[in-house]
Amino acid sequence: MSGVTDFLTSFLPGFLLALAVIAASAVVFPFLMRRVWGFMCDRLGPNRVGPQGLLQPFADGLKLFVKEDVTPSQAHKYLFLIAPAVALITPMLTQVVIPFSDNYTIANLNIGLIYLVAVGAFSVLGILIAGWASNNKYSLVGGLRAAAQMISYEIPLILNIVLVALLTGSLSLNMIVGAQETVWFGVVQPLAFIIYIIAGVAELNRTPFDLPEAESELVSGYNTEYGGMRFAFFAALIEWGNVTVWAMAGSTLFLGGWRGPLFNSPLWLAVKVGIITLVIIWFFSTFPRLQIDQLMSFAWKVLIPLSLLNVAVTSGFILLWPENFFLPTAIFSWSSIALFIILFPSVIRKVLLRNRLRLLATRKMTTVISGTGKGGIRS
Amino acid sequence: MPEFQQTAFILLSIMILASAFCVVLFRNLIYSALSMIGCFLGVAGIFILLHAELVAAAQVLIYVGAISVLVIFAIMLTGHRTGDLRLFFHKQAWVAVPICAVAGIALMVVMATATYNATEDAQNPSDDAIASLLFNEYAFPFELVSLALLVAIVGAVILAMKEKNQ
Numbered sequence: 001m002s003g004v005t006d007f008l009t010s011f012l013p014g015f016l017l018a019l020a021v022i023a024a025s026a027v028v029f030p031f032l033m034r035r036v037w038g039f040m041c042d043r044l045g046p047n048r049v050g051p052q053g054l055l056q057p058f059a060d061g062l063k064l065f066v067k068e069d070v071t072p073s074q075a076h077k078y079l080f081l082i083a084p085a086v087a088l089i090t091p092m093l094t095q096v097v098i099p100f101s102d103n104y105t106i107a108n109l110n111i112g113l114i115y116l117v118a119v120g121a122f123s124v125l126g127i128l129i130a131g132w133a134s135n136n137k138y139s140l141v142g143g144l145r146a147a148a149q150m151i152s153y154e155i156p157l158i159l160n161i162v163l164v165a166l167l168t169g170s171l172s173l174n175m176i177v178g179a180q181e182t183v184w185f186g187v188v189q190p191l192a193f194i195i196y197i198i199a200g201v202a203e204l205n206r207t208p209f210d211l212p213e214a215e216s217e218l219v220s221g222y223n224t225e226y227g228g229m230r231f232a233f234f235a236a237l238i239e240w241g242n243v244t245v246w247a248m249a250g251s252t253l254f255l256g257g258w259r260g261p262l263f264n265s266p267l268w269l270a271v272k273v274g275i276i277t278l279v280i281i282w283f284f285s286t287f288p289r290l291q292i293d294q295l296m297s298f299a300w301k302v303l304i305p306l307s308l309l310n311v312a313v314t315s316g317f318i319l320l321w322p323e324n325f326f327l328p329t330a331i332f333s334w335s336s337i338a339l340f341i342i343l344f345p346s347v348i349r350k351v352l353l354r355n356r357l358r359l360l361a362t363r364k365m366t367t368v369i370s371g372t373g374k375g376g377i378r379s
Numbered sequence: 380m381p382e383f384q385q386t387a388f389i390l391l392s393i394m395i396l397a398s399a400f401c402v403v404l405f406r407n408l409i410y411s412a413l414s415m416i417g418c419f420l421g422v423a424g425i426f427i428l429l430h431a432e433l434v435a436a437a438q439v440l441i442y443v444g445a446i447s448v449l450v451i452f453a454i455m456l457t458g459h460r461t462g463d464l465r466l467f468f469h470k471q472a473w474v475a476v477p478i479c480a481v482a483g484i485a486l487m488v489v490m491a492t493a494t495y496n497a498t499e500d501a502q503n504p505s506d507d508a509i510a511s512l513l514f515n516e517y518a519f520p521f522e523l524v525s526l527a528l529l530v531a532i533v534g535a536v537i538l539a540m541k542e543k544n545q
Contacts, residue, residue: 079413111506114436121444125416128448132409132455140455147452151445171506 014106067228079133087126091241142221146212159307186254208287395421
């Protein structure tokens with residue numbers, strides 16, 4: 001009997017909360033994305049259903065809900081059916097360690113950060129299974145791309161989570177929020193925060209890193225064969241659920257979680273998640289998609305060395321000034337960002353020029369080089 | 380909650396054994412690889428029952444998140460067209476059964492006769508204690524393992540590298 005009561009008091013509220021957060025994000029964020037995207041493209045976006053189109057997500061949901069549930073005859077039936085469920089594990093379980101307020105975390109684990117990273121592993125599994133079980137070349141290529149991309153970008157993501165653990169001296173997310181009482185880690189370590197955002201966008205397969213579901217080449221990638229409610233699972237619940245929990249983790253690690261100016265409340269967490277999601281939508285409507293080689297070399301040649309350098313320097317500061325290492329860390333982080341912004345135009349011009357020269361050399365069109373002139377490539 | 384732990388242990392053991400058998404018996408490599416994930420998750424559950432949450436998280440992170448995904452990735456990348464095939468270990472089952480039986484009995488005998496002198500401290504280790512042991516007392520073996528992994532990575536890169544001048 002006590003087991004049932006324990007279950008009801010400890011497991012059920014957390015489960016319902018996690019489900020509610022994902023359902024809310026699946027309703028709010030796709031609609032928000034379409035409206036903001038429309039605004040940024042100087043068009044209207046969906047505004048017909050209800051006031052300002054606010055009932056659009058419900059109309060979409062109803063439509064997807066009543067659609068026929070199709071399983072392709074050549075698909076691997078059982079894997080095809082469980083793939084969305086496996087992919088939903090990550091957004092559901094990640095929320096377990098996120099502190100919602102001063103005294104409410106679904107489960108306050110002392111290895112919260114490692115748990116966060118370990119649970120993140122299931123999302124790539126679900127996508128791989130979906131891509132393979134569909135028995136479709138587009139799906140398979142999408143799944144393989146997703147796996148390669150997510151494994152590569154997990155490394156800079158983890159390295160920046162390590163940085164937060166270094167700054168706090170603890171792996172518990174409650175302790176991490178507690179350590180940000182005076183100053184947010186996003187202010188102390190803006191470099192880590194920026195890399196966290198970039199690597200996260202890639203990890204979540206959002207534009208400009210959305211190669212696994214590149215519409216123009218792969219139809220819809222790993223979820224090509226899915227329709228109706230299963231498609232809604234992938235397109236709304238899992239993708240936006242993943243975005244939401246990643247933004248929740250990001251605001252907990254770098255923006256102080258539920259702490260905020262004036263008052264402390266879970267509301268601040270929601271506001272921060274909304275702001276990070278708006279940044280992703282902004283990326284979505286402004287950046288073109290990368291190529292797979294650019295994507296990979298960006299992770300391995302830029303993000304990982306930069307994160308490693310950041311971890312090494314920050315650890316050095318912590319060893320040098322064990323009491324007061326926030327200031328030198330902040331100086332290092334901000335100045336490296338400033339250096340990057342100053343040097344970026346000239347470096348990128350040189351890299352582009354070199355690439356162009358190499359391309360021309362392989363095409364045996366060396367005579368054209370003189371036409372490019374001294375100032376780099378012609379735009 | 381000893382009864383709960385007992386039940387959980389039995390369920391996890393069934394899960395581990397069933398998925399381990401599935402790994403060997405499935406005709407389809409992908410199904411084998413996915414059953415392997417079930418086996419790893421069961422082992423992670425056993426670790427949690429033993430209050431070794433850090434090891435459980437590492438188990439999920441490394442075995443489920445990295446190794447299994449890599450195995451599935453490799454299978455999909457290479458042999459997805461071959462379909463179901465009789466795997467080599469099906470042919471060797473009759474040799475494997477007695478060897479596994481002997482090894483299993485030997486393991487059981489060893490585990491039943493061994494004396495366990497673990498202290499209360501070792502049964503409930505905090506992550507601080509593990510960290511200070513790992514980076515002070517056992518720093519050298521830890522770094523040695525890192526070095527071995529680095530060598531493996533460099534070797535893999537060299538094997539996979541395209542020859543530039545051909």
